[in-house]
Amino acid sequence: MTIFSKIIAGQIPSYKIAENNRFYAFLDIFPLVKGHVLVIPKTEVDNLFDLGDDYLSEILVFARPIAKAIEQAFPCNRCGISVVGLEVPHAHVHLIPINSADDLNFTRGKLQPTPEELKDAQQKITALLA
Numbered sequence: 831m832t833i834f835s836k837i838i839a840g841q842i843p844s845y846k847i848a849e850n851n852r853f854y855a856f857l858d859i860f861p862l863v864k865g866h867v868l869v870i871p872k873t874e875v876d877n878l879f880d881l882g883d884d885y886l887s888e889i890l891v892f893a894r895p896i897a898k899a900i901e902q903a904f905p906c907n908r909c910g911i912s913v914v915g916l917e918v919p920h921a922h923v924h925l926i927p928i929n930s931a932d933d934l935n936f937t938r939g940k941l942q943p944t945p946e947e948l949k950d951a952q953q954k955i956t957a958l959l960a
Contacts (some may be wrong), residue, residue, distance in 0.1 A: 834870050834920040845952040848959060852885060853892045857948055858924070860940040863933055865904040865951055867925040869893045878913050878921040889923060897925050899958035903951075910934050 836842045838854050845857035847867055858866040869892065871885050879886070897909035906927035912934050913923055928934060943951070 832874055832918055832920040834868075834918055834922065835874050838870070838872055845948050847952065847955050848892070848896055850892060852888060855893070855896050855925075857952055859948060860942065862924075862926055862936065862938065862940060863904075863928075864941065864943065864947070865900050865906075865927045865955065867896055867900060867955070869896065869923045869925060871921055875921045876915070876919040878915060878923070881921055893923060893925060895959060896955065899955045900925055900927050902958050903927075903954040912936070 833842060837844045837856065845859070847855040847857065849855070852872055853869060854872060855867055855869045858868050869889060871881060871889060873881070873885065875881050881889070893911070897911070900906075900909045904927040907929050910926045910928035910933065911923060912926065914936055915921065924934075926934060
């Protein structure tokens with residue numbers, strides 16, 4: 831069971847952004863920038879492109895309103911999307927408010943926000959989804 835499956839199961843706490851029967855979205859607790867969200871399928875598959883066609887197409891439809899909320903909640907040119915998948919063997923998509931391509935550089939140091947800062951980011955995004 832991956833750390834993401836444990837988050838979905840509620841065994842590990844998370845800053846949930848959205849959820850349906852197939853997907854779960856939550857804040858990255860070590861974000862590249864404030865407002866960095868992870869979108870994961872509830873089925874445990876390592877590689878995004880090993881997901882079934884239905885999951886693969888629906889993940890972007892699920893992510894779209896979250897990306898739009900991120901764009902409204904955090905000053906940015908747009909919400910970038912990245913699939914790296916090297917740190918956790920569970921397919922996932924990163925939604926990140928960006929102003930340049932360098933904002934998607936995963937070799938940079940990550941932020942270490944406080945629980946209060948994470949809660950604030952969560953509330954800003956979820957308020958726009960309501």
